[in-house]
Amino acid sequence: MKNLALLILLMLLPNLILANDGAFFAKGNQLIPISETDISVKKEILTLKKIKNQYIEVTVYYEFFNPKEAKTLTVGFEAFSPQGDVEGAPKNGKHPYMSDFTVELNQAKLNYKVAYVFDSLYNKSGKIKAIDFKNFEGNKSGNYVDFFYVYHFEAHFKKGLNIIRHTYKYDVSGSIDYNYDFEYALSPAKRWGNNQIDDFTLIIDNGDFETFSINxxxxxxxxxxxxxxxGKTENVKGAPNSFIERDALKFHIQKGKVIFKKINFKPNGDLFVYAVNSIGVQDFAYLPHSYYQSGNIAEPKTEFQKKLLKNLPFARRGYIFQNPELKSYYEDLDWYIPDPKYIPNVNLLTPEEKKWYEKWK
Structure with missing residues (x-):
């Protein structure tokens, strides 16, 4: 049975990073009905904001429609356990890498409970079958644990339209290959009565000067x-048994966020966002777009390399260089977006960038 539970978890976490490569901390997920229901999802606005390469701030706005008389329904949120270079034991009874979980239904804040469950068959006739954690014989701590979490609450749906606002945070994962990655399960939304989201909006805000891909x-x-x-995009072609196995869309964002909208959305796959650790930074064949990869850049050995580093903050903003060598170098970088209107101004850089500029003057 332990092997069965592990197999189920691995199937649910196809992009999992194992211990010797990095850490999978958590993934976002949809709210789901614990029992069969005719309540439908009319609208969902899902906003994911990456904060300092440390965690994902999740804000969800739902509009549910109950076609019949008022009813109370148990609603759940499946939070899969961390694996890899992590400590998987619960923290204060909750997921160790998830925090600030809140639910508000029709402007009323709801209380919730957290159950530990063994496998995906925890739903018994509309009730959650939790394990007896004290006497549980599976792994309860360390790099791998044999259970996951179900946050759940009782929701009283009035007849007609019901609005749920839902928030939480979870830690960003990473590995030797990915500077960061994060996941969000979209397909569980099909468990509601209409088997889809009638009007779906996804907003991803990874911050300025970021290059990332979405499967x-x-x-x-x-x-x-x-x-x-x-910003701009480019296609990434995947290949079986390679580092990038799935086709993806790569975003180079100078400023702003990306938005996906779909009517009658029936997700057959889930969200996986990743930023590859830059290759070529040791010999200056490439310089990264993101602030958070600046530490991977080697010390400059020539005056030209020092010039490259000094001007990196301006290149990120699209400065069109007059120096032919600088101009040629930055125009070859995939993330560079020239802006004829941009005038370099050291005083308008971030405090970290000002220190960077002074370091390489």
């Missing part, structure tokens, strides 16, 4: 996305 698991091409700001 093409629930969309086909760039035309389905909007960049609210300044």
């Amino acid at each position: 093409k698991s629930f969309f086909k091409d760039a035309s389905e996305w909007k960049i609210d700001g300044v």
Whole structure:
């Protein structure tokens, strides 16, 4: 049975990073009905904001429609356990890498409970079958644990429209290959009465000066996305048994966020976002877009390399260089977006960038 539970968890976490490569901390998920229901999801606005490469701040707005008389329903949130270079034991009775979990239904804050469950068959006739944690014989701590979490609450749905606002945070995962990655389960939304989300919006805000990719698991091409700001996209071709196995869409965001909208959304795949650790930074063949990869850059050995580093903050903002060597170098970088209107101003850089600029003057 332990092997069965582990197999189920691995199937639910296809992008899992194992211990010797990094850490999987947590993934976002949909609210789900614990029993069969005719309540439908009319609208969902899901906002994911990456904070300082440390955690994902999740804000969800739902509109549910109850076609019949008022009813009370147990609603759950499945939080899969961390694996890899982690400590998997519960923290204060909750998921160790998830925090600030809140639910509000029709402007009333709801209380919730947390159950530890052994496998995906925890739902028994509309009730949650939790394990007896004290006497549980599986792994309860360390790099791998044999259970996961179900946050659950009682929701009283009035007849007609019901609004749920839901928030939480979870730690960003990472590995030797990924500077960061995070996941969000979209497909469980099909467990509601209409087997879809009638009107779905996904907003991802990874911050300015970021390059990241999104697997093409629930969309086909760039035309389905909007960049609210300044940026560009390129296609990434996956290959079986390679580092990048799935086709993806890569975003180079100078400023702003990305938005996906879909009517009658029936997600057959889940969200996986990742930023690859830059290759070539040791010999200056490449310089990263993100602040958070600056520490991977080697010490400069020539005056030209020092010039490259000094001007990196301006290149990120699209400065068109007059120096032919600098101009040629930055125009070859995939993330560079020239802005003829941008005028370099050291005083407008961030405090960290000012220190960077002074270091390489």
